[in-house]
Amino acid sequence: MKIYSSKQQIIAEKLDSDAVLEKWKDWRWQRRHVITSIDTFEYLSGIRFTQNKKKELVKTVQKFPLSITPYYFSLIEFEDYNNDPIFKQAFPSPSELIISASDMRDPLYEEKDSPVSSITHRYPDRVLFHVSNICSMYCRHCTRKRKVGDHDSIPSKQVLTEGIDFIKKTPQIRDVLLSGGDPLMLSDGYLDWLLGELSRIPHLEVIRIGTRVPVVLPYRITKELVLTLSKYQPLWINTHFNHPREITLSSRLALKMLADAGFPLGNQTVLLAGVNDCPRIIKRLVHKLVQNRVRPYYLYQCDLSEGLTHLRTSVGKGIEIIESLIGHTSGFCVPTYVIDAPGGGGKIPIMPNYLISWSTNKVVLRNYEGVITTYKEPDSYEPVFCDRNCDECTLQLKLDDADEMRSVGIAKLLDDSQQTFSLIPEENERLERRTINE
Numbered sequence: 001m002k003i004y005s006s007k008q009q010i011i012a013e014k015l016d017s018d019a020v021l022e023k024w025k026d027w028r029w030q031r032r033h034v035i036t037s038i039d040t041f042e043y044l045s046g047i048r049f050t051q052n053k054k055k056e057l058v059k060t061v062q063k064f065p066l067s068i069t070p071y072y073f074s075l076i077e078f079e080d081y082n083n084d085p086i087f088k089q090a091f092p093s094p095s096e097l098i099i100s101a102s103d104m105r106d107p108l109y110e111e112k113d114s115p116v117s118s119i120t121h122r123y124p125d126r127v128l129f130h131v132s133n134i135c136s137m138y139c140r141h142c143t144r145k146r147k148v149g150d151h152d153s154i155p156s157k158q159v160l161t162e163g164i165d166f167i168k169k170t171p172q173i174r175d176v177l178l179s180g181g182d183p184l185m186l187s188d189g190y191l192d193w194l195l196g197e198l199s200r201i202p203h204l205e206v207i208r209i210g211t212r213v214p215v216v217l218p219y220r221i222t223k224e225l226v227l228t229l230s231k232y233q234p235l236w237i238n239t240h241f242n243h244p245r246e247i248t249l250s251s252r253l254a255l256k257m258l259a260d261a262g263f264p265l266g267n268q269t270v271l272l273a274g275v276n277d278c279p280r281i282i283k284r285l286v287h288k289l290v291q292n293r294v295r296p297y298y299l300y301q302c303d304l305s306e307g308l309t310h311l312r313t314s315v316g317k318g319i320e321i322i323e324s325l326i327g328h329t330s331g332f333c334v335p336t337y338v339i340d341a342p343g344g345g346g347k348i349p350i351m352p353n354y355l356i357s358w359s360t361n362k363v364v365l366r367n368y369e370g371v372i373t374t375y376k377e378p379d380s381y382e383p384v385f386c387d388r389n390c391d392e393c394t395l396q397l398k399l400d401d402a403d404e405m406r407s408v409g410i411a412k413l414l415d416d417s418q419q420t421f422s423l424i425p426e427e428n429e430r431l432e433r434r435t436i437n438e
Helices: 006-015 027-032 038-045 051-063 078-083 085-090 157-168 188-199 223-230 249-260 279-291 315-325 410-414 429-437
Strands: 119-123 126-130 175-179 206-210 235-239 265-271 294-301 336-341 346-349 355-358 362-366 372-376
Touching: 006 038, 038 051, 119 157, 126 157, 157 188, 188 206, 188 223, 223 249, 249 265, 265 279, 265 315, 279 294, 279 315, 294 315, 315 336
Parallel strands: 126 175, 175 206, 206 235, 235 265, 265 294, 294 336
Antiparallel strands: 119 126, 336 346, 355 362, 362 372
């Protein structure tokens, strides 16, 4: 049986003379045949770099390694590769060796906010859990470029147990994000063990997985993997699509399997110069995402990691893109544009300014068209004074689920969960006599 396209067939047969559709769609086959050298890239693509260019590329790969899955490689338009968004995200550039004064090895201070080796604890109620050191491919814009290629390995259960124990003894943690590397590069069995351990922590309400697998290795989303993950709802999955062309037939199928299994899907896009720094591109991307039941979550300003200067845009470009979305498309298509603050300050939302002015009783606003309008604030509103004395607060602070079913009348007698065994009218003389006698 042939591969999907003649292009993929040619690539597959160059990598493995016995390649057939079943092998191409086997994620383990894809992992065994990742492209890791400039020579292999030239051989498969037919592109020939000049001798000087090749020397620069080899030097770049020595510092920041190359790894592309055959699937993602097949998406590159070789005829115009220098302008191709897939190529720019996957293939090294000598510009990565230009380290500017503002570049940092660990710009988000993940290592400084790490109480144990596998945990980054930045926000009060949630942690980042580094559970894998393996990626299906190396993205050139990776914020953790300092770790790429250093030690492609799966952390031992002892290392991960240290992280699990930290979460257990920190009751304010209600949300854990599994990251890496890529968590979905773990085996089904290893994921089953890890998620099982986390799901038994009483104060943990939500588990999230951050993965680029649906983008660069969609065949990893198998029926067996989905069945494993389905045991641990609520489980949220965040993907990482940066360009509309990454949403292919194979990635659509992977997203469908996840969405059909009930996982809430989100997407985190990184704003990249020469890749997606265009309102038209981002709008098409978010529309294709929601068509596939993926909620655009964040639009990230590119981090200050080493070697990313050539991929960073101005903040003004990001605001322009958000301005082109708000009011011009559905609200749930609009991601939150954020800068992940250097030094571990966390994500800071950056938005166009729609509040023009503000007085005692009125605010002046503009809409997406530039229409200026006012909103009259209530004259009689008296805010609840909060002195943090919740016991005397007039607001109803019953925050648990409301009792949505209350048995009444005959239904109460039929309800086995109730202790009531008879209904007695008010002012019953017999019971009144019994009360007197007591």
